[in-house]
Amino acid sequence: MKTMDDRIESATVVLLSKLSDIIDSHLLEAVDDVCQTRLILNEAIIKLERSFYGIQDELAKQHRLAEATVNDAGQDRLTAHLHQAIIGLQFHDLTDQLLQRVNARFDGLREMLVVMDYKKTMVSGHDQAEDISISLRKADETLTALSVKLQLTLSKSLRQEHMGSGDVELF
């Protein structure tokens, strides 16, 4: 039969192990989101750069042909570059949402650490090992519930495979 000390030790190990796993998994998710943000930003910068250099080139050509009649082909190329720039601008919205998700996840982690800090105080104030064991198990349950709540709130959504048209064949 386990002694009271053994039970306290067991509960503490379970709790600390769970805490470590929870923080690690959420930090991994945060790192993943930041990586995705970097990829999207990079895509946006490349598109904007290409578009604006294209606009610059077309304007230079138009300038050289200023005395010629209206150049439809040149106008079409200008429109195409502007459309690309518009697509690039939309990445601003996408990256903003991803960064908000990262912030929300960090807020959730801080909430969990506050629970741990509170429980630590509770444990240090107890005289009975049985009470400490119960307190630690409650902390474990609270942390699990907070982690599940955070994961449900921040379910993955921003995973565009095609950074071009935005078409989704469903309807």
Added chain:
Amino acid sequence: MSELSKMRFLVVDDFSTMRRIIRNLLKELGYTNVTEAEDGNSALTQLNRDSFDFIVSDWNMPGMDGLQLLQAVREAPSLCKIPMLMVTAEAKKENIVAAAKAGASGYIVKPFTAATLDEKISKILEKQNKPL
């Protein structure tokens, strides 16, 4: 005034850049009568106050989000027939299915092109049997 320019559009998005982009793309397609709302609540207020022919809405917005707005529109007898196109960053299949179940007329994932917007609007209007 052309048939296109007579159509009244309501563009709902909390991001001003996106509202401006959609307004300009609609203008380019010939839809010049465009009103903007920054979230579902203000959109619903405008829908109950004025008359609109088409709604283009984001999904993630503070307060009332796009899905809630869609549900509110479909539940209101005076608004339920208005076509509603979801323009959103939510690319998950379950989000798209949820929008379809709630009665979305179409779905576009950001970033999108003017051609995709044109195609979706045209398809929706064809289904609604509205003359272009």
